Amino acid sequence: MDQPLLSITEERTIKVQVDFGRRVNLNKLEWTFGGKSFSKWKQWNVKANEYSGDSYISFVKEPAYSGNSTIIKAEIKFGLPYGTTDLSPRTIRVLYPKLIGKYKLEVKDLQSQKAAAATLKLNVYDEFLKYEEIKPTIDDVISKAGDDRYLAYKTIGKSSEGRDLHFVILAKDETAVDKYLDETLPTALENPAELLKKLENGTIGDYQVPIWFNNIHPDEVEGIDAQVELLKKFALEDEVTFKTTDEYNNKQNVTLNIKEVLNNVIILFNFTHNPDGRAANTRANAEGFDLIRDNAYQTQVETVAVNQEFAKWTPLSFIELHGYIEDFIIEPSTPPHNPNFEYDLLIESMIEQAHAMGRLVWPTQRLNLIQFRCLITGLAGMT
Template identity: 35%
Template sequence: MESKQRFLTILTLLLLVFLLTTPQGLWAGKNKTGGKSSGTSWWNVEPEDEVPSSAYDSILYSQIGPKLREIQKNSNRVAVEVIGQSAGGRNLFLVTVSAPGTSGRFGHYKSLRKMMIRDPEKALRKLDQYKDFKVPFFVNGSIHGDEYTGTDACIRLIEKLAYDDSEEVKAILDNMIILFNVVQNPDGRVLGTRRNESGFDVNRDFISQTQPESKATAALIAEWNPMVFLDLHGFVSPMLIEPCSPPHNPNYEYDLYIKWALEQAKAMEKSVFDNTGHTSQIPFRDWDFSTAGYYWDDWPPIYTPMFAMYHGAYGHTLETPSRAEDGVDAHYWAVWGALNFCVESKDEMIRDQIEIFRRGFLDLPQAVVPADIISQAAYPDFEELDIFLQEFPAAYVIPEAGPMQLSPHQPAKLIQFLLDNGVEVEKAVADFVLNSVEYPKGTYVIWMDQAKRGLANTILEDGLNVSDLGIEDLVFYSPPTAWSHPLLWGVFRGRMEEKMAIKTSRVTRADKVKGSMESGSVQGYAYAPTSIAAFRATNDLLTRGIMVKRLKTSYLDAGQELGPGTLIIPNDAVLADELVNKWGLDLLAVDEVPEEAVALCKRRIAVYGDEGVRYCLETLGFEYETVSRSDLNAGAITGYDLFLNKSRSWGGLNEAGQTSMVEFFENGGDYIGLGGTGIHFANDAGLTDFIPEFSWDPDAIIKLDYHMPDGIAAGFNPVDYAYVLGAAWFDEESLPEGFSITASIAAGDFLTSGFWPGWNASGAAGMPVIIHGEKESRDIVLIGIDSTFRGHPENTFRLIGNAIYDGME
């Protein structure tokens, strides 16, 4: 009896250990913070008002957690994990489906996937040894919240793979680990909106990763390097199955991608037709661009599947043709067709995926897409387009600090962004000289002979001028056609064309930014607004009621010139230490704080703008309140100090709203106008009496000349860069008295990259693009670039911060 009791005790302990250590949370699941769930159990979701599909009985977000829990409890093939929370705090569910017993080998499979990156030739040899090697297959559900069908298709597919014992399912599970991001945008699903609760289209955010949803998915892509990535959307009829139309971004190894992506698309097309009767279109194959004038391109890395392609995936967007139940069917059968195609073609597909990485690892040239897989009807200008074969540099180099960088904050963020997304970064162990520039020991070096060179290059390069490709009526599906983290995040980086014999060592994290402080007996400490951190620190101090002053004009202190926009705190050792150690700021000792320095205060800011404007203000640490047209028409502008406007036209207000705005400005209310709409609003409201030149054509990165010294330009280089999606510029001769030029579009060849047909004949070269002035005690700032586009061009966020501070007196 005693031995039996001992046996039961041991058995119980072993069972407890098994339950607690089972990989991937097969029984208990994982939950990072809980989100909007009850208690700590991710499957207990707090019910809330939801907007379901109007076309069929779609599963509610609140039902997804319990449903996944039920499947997990009843199938030993399914693991559920919470990989983070949405902007609105709702859980993001990752479901991993694999053959029983496979989950214990996930680490092994991931290590083999990582070998593809670290030593692709060795990985190819390993494939011959591991015949049971399983490849990750990723399905992304409903990144646009009101495209309900994707998530419902995911649930159906999970159930099929969890319970079905057919030979077909067995073959799929024998060859693949299937990853389902079940509801990529839970906020949108609950609210019935395309965007998340912060107003972002998550499927435009992957090159910026401003949102928690895109960050979580990008982390999974970097972790798993999936062989296939399917993104479930709607609604296009006939069903649209990528690959895309041209032009294709040159940072892909497109010949290897299209070889399998096109055949996989055909397999999905057949599966959909055989099981639902829906026909499909494949843009790469079917569209005649010589007459269409419309494109479904894969140029920008903002879309989820395109971003996955930089990690070697055969990526596809699927646009189901119906909002109703048969739209769920179409997605289901498309994915099913892709799964079966991979069963048949996995070995060759994985070899070509590894070849993508091998080319980068060995610094091999790209290959022209073979003619036998090119539809000439779909690609009439291919001979001209093969100019897009990429010539990669040997390396990019980024000093972590020093005179070449505005501040160390931006380089640190960029380096961490590269590392988080699977790009290998190293550091120089000694000083070196490149292109007559001296770089110190500790400079970051991103060698381009690495597996993910395409991703590294698309993040770090200037981009291409695609204004004249020789394709008639070319239209890109969605901006931007130009992006460059160094140029738009304010990071100096050098380009090494030929490999140099410099010694480097691998880094796994960007170094923490360290501030500095001049010593001595002083009256205060000054710092420049050269970083996002400087604004966040300043706004934090103001929120706590701590005095911060700002120079309106240049000031000479002990032989050192402090420019307009310089920020000054009192001689307080605790405060100074906080700015140095918490915020990483460099403080200059000030012998005397000039009397004309303006004491800053918290301002009540009314904002009419998009998600980019809101993200900019939140990133800088400003408090603000959004106002609607109804608010303005009801006189809600009263009581604010500043109106920041990007997208409210004057004509869209009724008479009462216009009268309220006039009274606001007559009472000294300040105004910041962004873009064409914001600038025209100033004219219509009587704040200015000149009409800017405006063009909708630009979608580009341009070079700016900043006019120094200037408070709005504080913290910028004399020559810097900006993004324009549409642009407004001014005639210098017609600027009213009291207005100053902050920045002009550079004279000559100002276009760095992007799409601006006729840019060199636009008349924009050398013209003022940012101006500011004072009229009857109100400050007015007009900005003709897109300084906040989708939260990406962080360097020009600081223009908004300077403009807000500049209106204080």
């Protein structure tokens, strides 16, 4: 095979070749995928609520001998099991995880009963990680990272079914983390006026502020894998280029120098706020709660664990990655997701901070400073 990966969200054509050591009758070959003939792999039929549509595995180039050799070549197209790249319908969300796995592609010569086989992996998309694959991937990234940046893993608690909430800290160095937690944040909380003064007159010196990445809805699967990909880039590369728009909505590429980024921020990853939901591909946790509605009351173990860690960091920005919506929403631009938001206390600083974030062109110290000032002002307003 020319490559071993298949995708539920992308059509792929795999080139295969097989050599039985002699010329066999091509009409007497039996091709199977996962033990079933290609024609039995049928697309999901929404109306019938079953896999009874057209077959999505077929030859685009029928098996044929290559020149005078005994090598048989063919090309097999693996189409979309759901007939779409959009996996957002909830009926599909609970189905497609069952398709993920390794499958044997086999061709058998019915006359000699000899067979050749290879293994293909079918995934949602190549970067998709099952819950139990997340930790080994994080470990692998940390082991490959150079010593020019600080990376630390910890679990911040366990889910209701006992799965770890994986958490990674990425910073310039350990001193940056210590300074924020031991000096900058305590001053912001206890004496915001002093910190504002230091910011204004430039005597604060070298400081970094945390940005927290999160995913609370694990069935919006990209929110987790995007963080792992982000960790890989920020941990292993010197520069990262991404597509964005300028303030007039013109498309542009922006290149971040990671060293410069880490001179300004500490990046925190809470890959999955809801590990049991990742394992079951559900929005709710194992107790049936949508955790995004539990932040105020904190009735669930996952909510308590995340809020305890969150209170420790008080991050400058909390970036919650969801799936299946294109919009980028900055609080307080939507109605509150939880009760008891004290809008009269937050509105002033939050609006200004939202504007700063919306117009943000990374990584500028100036905007960072505006955001930080907003946060401190917000904290000061709450005391």
